[in-house]
Amino acid sequence: RNPEGGPMYGLIGSLKAQAGQREALLAILLENVDTMPGCHSYVVAEDPEDPDVIWVTEVWDSAGSHRASLALPGVRDAITRAKPLIAGFGQHTETRPIGGHGLTIPA
Amino acid sequence: RNPEGGPMYGLIGSLKAQAGQREALLAILLENVDTMPGCHSYVVAEDPEDPDVIWVTEVWDSAGSHRASLALPGVRDAITRAKPLIAGFGQHTETRPIGGHGLTIPA
Structure with missing residues (x-):
C-alpha cells in the first residue's frame, strides 16, 4: 500500500x-536494490537452464515509485552501464501485489 | 544461501x-506466508488484466526448504482448501536467486 492507499505495483521480467x-x-x-524509495522487494535471479538469462521480480508501493526510481542518479548510471551487456528482454509482466512475506512495508 | 552454502531456490508461477x-x-x-521455514520471500499478486489470474513469486534458502514446506500441516490444509478454487496452472519457472532487497535472510 502507499500513503494514498492505492494498489502496490509488481513486475516480473526476464x-x-x-x-x-x-x-x-x-x-x-x-547495486541499487536497497536504495530505491517505495521498493518493498527486488529479487535478482539466474535462470538455472539458460546461462545468459536473468529473472527480476519486483514489488513497489505504487507504480509511481517504480517510475520515479528510473530517474534516480544511481539507477540511471546502472542502466547506462547495463545496456551494453543486455542482448534482449523477455517477459515483462505487471502485477498487483496483495501481500506476502518479505515485503519490507514500513510499519 | 543456506547453511550448506548452496544456492537459493526461486519460483515464479501463475x-x-x-x-x-x-x-x-x-x-x-x-495464510501461511510468515510461517514457512527457509522462506525468504513469498509474494501473492493479482493479474491486473485477467480477473481470475494470480501470480506467486517465491524465494527459499534452498529447494529442500520449499519441498519441506509442502508437508507442513498448515500448508497441506491450505492446499486442500485451495484445490477446488483452482481452475488451472499457468507459468511455473524455477530460478536461482542471487540477491536483492526484501529477502528476509537471517543475519
Whole structure:
C-alpha cells in the first residue's frame, strides 16, 4: 500500500545477457536494490537452464515509485552501464501485489 | 544461501481461479506466508488484466526448504482448501536467486 492507499505495483521480467556477461550484469542490477524509495522487494535471479538469462521480480508501493526510481542518479548510471551487456528482454509482466512475506512495508 | 552454502531456490508461477473465486484463493494463499521455514520471500499478486489470474513469486534458502514446506500441516490444509478454487496452472519457472532487497535472510 502507499500513503494514498492505492494498489502496490509488481513486475516480473526476464532479460538475456550478452554471452558470458550475466555475472557482470547481475552485479550491476544488485547495486541499487536497497536504495530505491517505495521498493518493498527486488529479487535478482539466474535462470538455472539458460546461462545468459536473468529473472527480476519486483514489488513497489505504487507504480509511481517504480517510475520515479528510473530517474534516480544511481539507477540511471546502472542502466547506462547495463545496456551494453543486455542482448534482449523477455517477459515483462505487471502485477498487483496483495501481500506476502518479505515485503519490507514500513510499519 | 543456506547453511550448506548452496544456492537459493526461486519460483515464479501463475494460477487461474475458478470464476469469481480469486479473492477467496488469495486469502488462502496468504495464510501461511510468515510461517514457512527457509522462506525468504513469498509474494501473492493479482493479474491486473485477467480477473481470475494470480501470480506467486517465491524465494527459499534452498529447494529442500520449499519441498519441506509442502508437508507442513498448515500448508497441506491450505492446499486442500485451495484445490477446488483452482481452475488451472499457468507459468511455473524455477530460478536461482542471487540477491536483492526484501529477502528476509537471517543475519
